[in-house]
Amino acid sequence: MRFIHTADWHLGRLMHGVRLTEDQAYVLDQLAALIDESKPDAVLVSGDVYDRAVPPPDAVELLDDFLSRVVLGLGTPVLVIAGNHDSARRLEFGSKLLAEQNLHVFGSVTRDISPVVLWDDAGAVRFYAVPFAEPSQVRAEFSDENVHDHNDAWRVVRDRIIAAGPTGERSVIVAHAFVSGSVESESERPLSVGGADRVDSSHFACFDYAALGHLHRPQSTAADHVRYAGSLLKYSFSEANHLKTVTMVEMDAYGACRIENIPLTPLRDVRCVSGYLKDLLEEPMSREDPGDYLKITLLDSGPVFDAMGRLREVYPNALHVERIGLNPTPRTEAAGMDHRKLNDADLFAAFFSQVTGDDISEEEAAAYAAVVDEMRRMERETEQP
Ligand SMILES: [Mn+2]
Structure with missing residues (x-):
């Protein structure tokens, strides 16, 4: 079984005000050519297909064009999950109809995680595609009051998959999550404030391959087969030294994976x-x-x-x-930092100390994190009436 793993396309993204659609179309052309040449059994897209919940029309057109070429033109099945930048409900429009054509789109997390099953000479490979979800959504969907953070949510999801699936069959998980110990870049939006987004690698290592999305640096984490494909392009200057690739996976009859990283050449570096x-x-x-x-x-x-x-x-x-050499003398430690490199919580702490003259306390920082998480959750829920 051969499949291509890619993630974090962020179609429609702006970089310092410049729209990157032309650059994205340029590398997607290369990906389509690679699919044509290497004839994989499937293509996996692990979330953040679009950069925002309501993408610009040219980004929608680009995705439509690419998927039509691959699914209809080349006959290659494609599995797509929503990431934290995508609108689950918008992305999953028409998904039952599209599944008939071998385009499998997973927008919202569901209690019933049924796999897409593909076959090779050695038998079935089960692809479990789990879209990004807030812990509160998993808590409600799985009726489990013990789900408080992303790690709890993944434990419940993993247990459900393992309990429902047959043993001894090869399996792949497609997921959008932040596995502890992996390396961040500047162009990822935190899944929740204050580190509550980290999940244990063991939730993914139990599958024969984990096709992860969210982190923009291509990297394996914990084990070779637990892998971030990385973003389609460099989406911030902090990624200038990344080599962006897609991952080609060759799985043998026993589920062991041979992994090859294939670089894409950008239109502009x-x-x-x-x-x-x-x-x-x-x-x-x-x-x-x-x-x-x-x-x-x-x-x-x-x-x-x-x-x-x-x-x-x-x-x-x-x-x-x-x-350089022109920076005014910083008044506080945070004021001397580049504000674009601070996360939400640090930025707020700097603002807090500037306004009050005091450092933020742990309780105050926790209250801030809770308010921001709640706000993000409400934003997503208004997305999904
Ligand atoms: Mn992303």
Whole structure:
């Protein structure tokens, strides 16, 4: 059994105000060509298909086009789950009809987790596709009052799958979750505030392969077969040194997996460069790719007039210019940090201490986390009347 695992496409995403649809279409073309060439038995998309609950029309068109080419044109079954960026209800529209064509879309978590079963010469492989869900949704759906966080939710889901499935058959789980010990990037939106989103790798290691989504750096976690495919593209400058890949998995008759990472070549790379303005303008550091998405750090200490305007004449996709050596003396520890690198809770703690003159207490931080989680939950529920 051969399948391709990919995740975190974030179709419709903006990076520093620039829409990435053209870049996404460019790599999806390569993925379609790879599917055509390698003829996998299935393609797994582990959530965050879209960047937001109501994606822009060109992103919807791009997904429609890609899925039609693969499912109808190439006859390859595709399994898609919703991630935390997707609207479960919108994504699952028409899913019963689409399943007839071998496009299996899972939007909302359900009590009955029935697998998509595919066959090879050695028998059946059961693919359990579990979309992202809030702990409160799992608590209600599974009528289990003991579900308080994501780890509890996954324990219940895993136990249900294992209890219902036959033993001895090969199985794959498709999931969108944050496995403890894995490495984050800057472009992921926390699943909940304050670390309550981490789940134990053991919930996934018991399957022959775990096709994970959520974290944008391609990585195996805990074991080779528990894997994040990583995002389709670099979605922040913190990912400039990532090699984005899709994962090709070859499963043998006993469920052992051989994993190969296949790089996709972006239309424009995401890079960080630094230098003096004069040098950058007169001797472009990378004449070969001046159209890449760039973060430029200027080393000049004196005043610089219209740095971005002048840089863009040479580097049309310069997205961010940073000056070092110009930062005012920070008043507090957090004020000296780059606010884009702080998470919600740290940002609020910095704001709190600036307004009150005191550091935030543990109780106050916990109260803040509870309010934000509740707010996010309500947002999702209004999404899903
Ligand atoms: Mn994501």
